[in-house]
Amino acid sequence: MPNSLALQLHSLRHEAAVNAEDVVRSVPSLGFDAIETAEAYGWSADQWKNILTETKLRILGAHVGLETLEKEWDSQINFQRAIGNERLVVTALPRNLQTPEGYSEAAGRLNSLGDRAKSAGFALLYHNHAYEFLPFADGRCGMDILLAETDPQLVSFEVDTYWVERAGATVANSSSKTRHASVCSTRRNFAAMDAMYRRDRVTWIGKSSSRCCEAAAVRSSSSTKQTIRWRRSPPARDICANSNPQPG
DSSP states (O other): OOOEEEEEGGGGHHHHHHHHHHHHHHTGGGTOSEEEESOOTTOOHHHHHHHHHHHTOEEEEEEEOHHHHHHSHHHHHHHHHHTTOOEEEEOOOOGGGOSHHHHHHHHHHHHHHHHHHHHTTOEEEEEOOSGGGOBOTTSOBHHHHHHHHSOTTTEEEEEEHHHHHHTTEEEEEOSSSOOOEEOEEEEOOHHHHHHHHHTTTOOOOSOHHHHGGGSOEEEEOSSSOEEEEEEESSOOSSTTTTOOOOOO
């Protein structure tokens, strides 16, 4: 898959609730050549293929819940394969897994899904929020555990740079912190997004095209795998030190 700049459709979920077809058809005019899905809008695979052919858009990835993948594996794989998607992105962890023991359990479950995905010709990624950086009593945080206990041959990470920055961390290109490949990164207008979340996510103004600048853009590269390091500014001893994240 060539390098792409994709629109994360979750960013336009309010507009999509009114007319999802119009939203998807508008994406090329916003300067994107691909999309990352967050829901299927109730469309069949054939409906998706028709609109993708019409718009010449490609599917860069699909956000799917951890439990949804586990419970509906066959139907999810069949649907995603039919619409041309090759990346499954686990979007979040339930609150009961946001503990040291829970993150270890989640890492094991991600490894299991990653193994199944690899066998089926898919890549499995995890999409971070801010809560993975909340420090525990032992000085670690959830992201430490996920990076340490997931197999880099089976699980990669989609780095949401807004939530990294919101948690007080920065992302640096480096191979010293982890062997995991970051095959996607999500980039947003930090000031605009931060203001939105402080206002409880209710202040979107304008049509779909006016939201583009604040929408999440997902950048992908298949030719260059980017390893990642979470780094505090000023530098700290570990990725959780001195953090004051807002849960995602």
